[in-house]
Amino acid sequence: MEAPELVETPEDLSAALEELAHAKVLTVDTEFFWERTYDPLLCLVQVAARDPQGKLTGFAIDPLAVDIDPLLRFLAEPTRLKVFHAARIDLEILNRMLGATLAPVYDTQRAAALLGFGHQVGYARLVEELVGKKPEKGEQYSDWSKRPLRDAQIDYALADVIPLMKCYEALEGLLARSGRRAWLDEEQAPLTDPASYAPIPDRERYLKVKGSRALDRTSLAVLRELAAWREDNARGRDIRPGFVLKDPALLALARKQPTTKQGLEAVRGLHSSLVRRNGDALLEAIQRGLDADPPASLRTKRPTVDVSAGVDLLKTYLSQRSRELDVAQEVLATSSELEALARRVAEGRDLDDCPLARGWRRELVGDEALRLLRGEVSLAVGKGGKAIVLIERAAGR
Structure with a gap:
């Protein structure tokens, strides 16, 4: 059975994986939708390889229609090199679903950076330079969560992995001729290090709140509790933390440290509906912060040496x-x-x-x-x- 380009059934997925089974090098990309959800919603996984005759074959696999666990296990096999462009976000999504870290992997953006293509070169420019064809950008901002997918979307998605194989092959040749292949191994080491994908603990989320460095230590302790509460609330509701409470409101709460619901409602950015739903939890978080040992100051110390x-x-x-x-x-x-x-x-x-x-x-x-x-x-x-x-x-x- 020959698999269709768009894989939407378990039978089609089995057929696609059978067609790819011989491959030792796979090009991989993902399409996802990430506006309100806590984590990105994976909407499509594209995989391509050369068949035994050297012809490029690609598949767009729909994770909203078919269980992709067999695909994830296939990608996890350590005998297969997985090639991405700007790999980090794709790997974060796939690793989270797999529950492990994919390896070995290859990032064409990092490879290109070592060969004079500039820092963080875009995929379209790389394909144009190495393959001689400019990819279409018409579906770049598609809503990939909507079904059915249009033919133009499928063509666009496959164009992200089929020319990528040619880019990989060209970059490997250039790296070999320049003697820089070992450099790439060093650059890519973090991509297969599980520590690179370790989630930030909830009680360290305050360090990422914009403006936190200006707070005194007591306010930081309160912010630490508030940011941890926000993260847990967002995760439970499957929404982005900013949709629970925005950073400026968190900072204002950390500074003002209200002790009543009336005090909460006086803080800009805290609507009465939010206070009704979460007022008790917010007041408890503020009190925990006031009772806790404060963290170290984040304020930048004046340098002792002018460098x-x-x-x-x-x-x-x-x-x-x-x-x-x-x-x-x-x-x-x-x-x-x-x-x-x-x-x-x-x-x-x-x-x-x-x-x-x-x-x-x-x-x-x-x-x-x-x-x-x-x-x-x-x-x-x-x-x-x-x-x-x-x-x-x-x-x-």
Whole structure:
């Protein structure tokens, strides 16, 4: 039995998996809908592979119509490489449904970043550059939860995985020729680390509330309880936390710490209907926060050492090296990573968790960046004035 492109029955799914069974490399994408629900609603899973004759075959599998547990078990087999573009959100969804972490995986966006395509290159541009065909964008903002799916949606969905195989094959060739394949292994390691997908504990959700850094410790303790309550309430109702209570209202409650329902209603963003439903729970959360030991302050301490000059040096050096390596500067290091490195060097602290101090980054730019910060080398304009060069500092100077 030959499976149709759109898989909606257990029989069609079995047939599709049988057609894909020989494949050691699969391209995978998902379509989901995420407006009000607590978690994204998975609406489609697309999988493609080359058949034994080398022809590309793809299927769009409808998880709203058929149990996809057989597909998840198929994808979980460690002998199959799963290729994604911008893999993180797809993996979060699939891993949560599987209850395990998919491996091995390959992210074409991360691969492209090591080959001069820029930081976080989009799929359409990558396909255009490597395959020579620009994908259609007509269904980019479709509501994938509505049924029946239209032919145009199915065509769009399959165009996300069939050209992706050609991108993967081209990128693998480029990585091999450039000697950068080992770099990608390092870049992709977090994608198969279960710790990368560990949910934030409810009692740490307050750290993600915008504006929390401005609060004093007592207000932070209250915010911690309120944010944990909001998360639990949202999960139970299957809605996004912001639909329970928005961040500004949480912050106002944490600051004002009302003790009555009348006090709750006086807080902007708390409607009377919400207070009627959840007033007691909110007051209890506020009281728990006031009774608890407060967490450490989130207010940024004034730096003891000014590292701005060192950061400027590093940015100049990395700008030059990124051009020489044809790798986006943000891939080598972000501004915050440069500041963290400069500060740790200035304060004599451990560098182990600084990206520039390990792996391929250290070999190509990190060691010289550290020498710059330590004053062992300096920057100068090279001959012709078009390049920055490193000059050894004379001993004793």
